[in-house]
Amino acid sequence: MQQYVIYKRVSTADQGRSGLGLEAQTRDITLYLDTFSPEPFEVIGEYLDVQSGKDDDRPELLKAIEHAKTAKATLLVAKLDRLSRKVSFISQLMEDKRLDFRVAAMPTATPFQLHIYAALAEQEREFISQRTKAALKEAKRRGVKLGGLRDSTMKRNDVLKAQAQQRAGKLENIVVPMRERGDSMRAIASALNSAGIATPRGGKWQAPQVKRLLDRVAK
Known part of the structure; x- marks a missing residue:
């Protein structure tokens, strides 16, 4: 058993x-x-x-x-x-x-795949951390007052945008070829879910989220 x-x-x-x-x-x-x-x-x-x-x-x-x-x-x-x-x-x-x-x-997932996934996730977190620090440093240089409620919200939004853009870059080589060969948004979402790849919020992929992902890649 x-x-x-x-x-x-x-x-x-x-x-x-x-x-x-x-x-x-x-x-x-x-x-x-x-x-x-x-x-x-x-x-x-x-x-x-x-x-x-x-x-x-x-x-x-x-x-x-x-x-x-x-x-x-x-x-x-x-x-x-x-x-x-x-x-x-x-x-x-x-x-x-x-x-x-x-x-x-x-x-x-095999142990090798899990190791690669862990390494990529750690690299992504470090990139987001450095990008956020750089954005705050630039904002301070421009004289933006930090620390208020509005600034706190802006910083959170900057982090979310950075995470979404970074995730789009990592998944580009997966979703773009599938779309180019004619796969539907739903089929791509199913493939991402089957591979154990979560959305930026940790949930399951749906067709609208795949469309937003492809839009970010296109930009």
């Missing part, structure tokens, strides 16, 4: 973001178990941390890992960044021969 140890992680900010809250993680894990898991299966443990993904010293994660290794069970998470936002930490887990883990949102 296939056995699983389930691990979930949320932070205060995650709770309000679609695709990252406990309900969404539970949904994705349940979908994996019902659709992709060998049968019969058994969940032998569940662990939860309320902590940032930047902190790898998470007590419940360490307990989940040890439980999975001791029981020779599979550690199951909803998304890769629930384990960690650091590619170095993900690599350490992959190198541990006693540990087997699966990502519900990427059910058929």
Whole structure:
């Protein structure tokens, strides 16, 4: 019988973001178990941390890992960044021969693919951080007063725009060839979802979102 140890992680900010809250993680894990898991299966443990993904010293994660290794069970998470936002930490887990883990949102991904995905996600976060700092520095140089409610909203919007544009650039080589060969928006959305690629807000792709993505690429 296939056995699983389930691990979930949320932070205060995650709770309000679609695709990252406990309900969404539970949904994705349940979908994996019902659709992709060998049968019969058994969940032998569940662990939860309320902590940032930047902190790898998470007590419940360490307990989940040890439980999975001791029981020779599979550690199951909803998304890769629930384990960690650091590619170095993900690599350490992959190198541990006693540990087997699966990502519900990427059910058929190989360890190599997971490593590449983690590296790209870390690179994207660093790029967005640097771009935001540069934008704020330029705004300050122009004499824009920072710190008010309006400026806070503008900074958040700048970050969201930067994330959307960066994501569009990363997906250009996937969506553009599909569109050029005549695939519909719905077909492209289905392909992105099947590949475990989430929208910028962490949700599932729909045809209108694919259209906006292609529009950004065109610009």
